[in-house]
Amino acid sequence: MYSKELLKGTLSTIILNLLKVNGEMYGYEITQSVKLKSAGKIEIREGSLYPALHKMLADGLIKAREEQAGRRIRVYYSLTESGINSLETRKEELFGFLETLIQILNPSYPILPDAR
């Protein structure tokens, strides 16, 4: 597991990107997806995930739909128009930052291509 500090500032971007790729996901599914895709090296805690989802919902970046799964309720989230735009902006900023960071830390590293 990586230091939790590294995740700061990128968690919402990760969530938005997953929603874009998969169209619709529920909370628990997001945590499992990140865990799987990162080979266990990034784990989004529920104490981080749900507040983040609620904030993005309040900010109009995502929308929610409740679905009955057996006797339990699942809340499916998907991107709004605003969320799609926000994701693009965030990814551009993030990749720009990473490019700069890598340049400072190790100038011999190859530069990342544009976020597209």
Next chain:
Amino acid sequence: MYSKELLKGTLSTIILNLLKVNGEMYGYEITQSVKLKSAGKIEIREGSLYPALHKMLADGLIKAREEQAGRRIRVYYSLTESGINSLETRKEELFGFLETLIQILNPSYPILPDAR
């Protein structure tokens, strides 16, 4: 300027790396160096820098040497043995995280080489 949240978790690593590359630097010099190398896109605030330096000093990662510059005092910092090791560990963790992050955000991106 990038979101300050993105810098969280990487600031100390940036400082340690600069000290390794340049051998010895004073605080103000570090802020200017980062500003220059990042083309103004990353600016370390003095309210972030000095507490970070003081913490790393207390943690034994860096050592300090005061030098009189005219009538003013400059505090030059350099890495300790512990700091050299810490930097290597941090860089490995950081580049590992970045690799995972990029993979999650955009699997088509090229993978970064090992941090060496």
Next chain:
DNA sequence: AAATATACATAGATAAACGATGTATATTAA
């Protein structure tokens, strides 16, 4: 002479992610 740059410092604010805790249903293992 005034404005800006250099050079240090610290106290309090902000905000993101987390740990702990709680509730409840579903599934797997003992």
Next chain:
DNA sequence: TTAATATACATCGTTTATCTATGTATATTT
């Protein structure tokens, strides 16, 4: 069958990194 674990949601308070604001003082440029 029952105990343990996994699924699925939620919230409160804690932690901690960075920043804003503020302060002091010297040096340089306008």
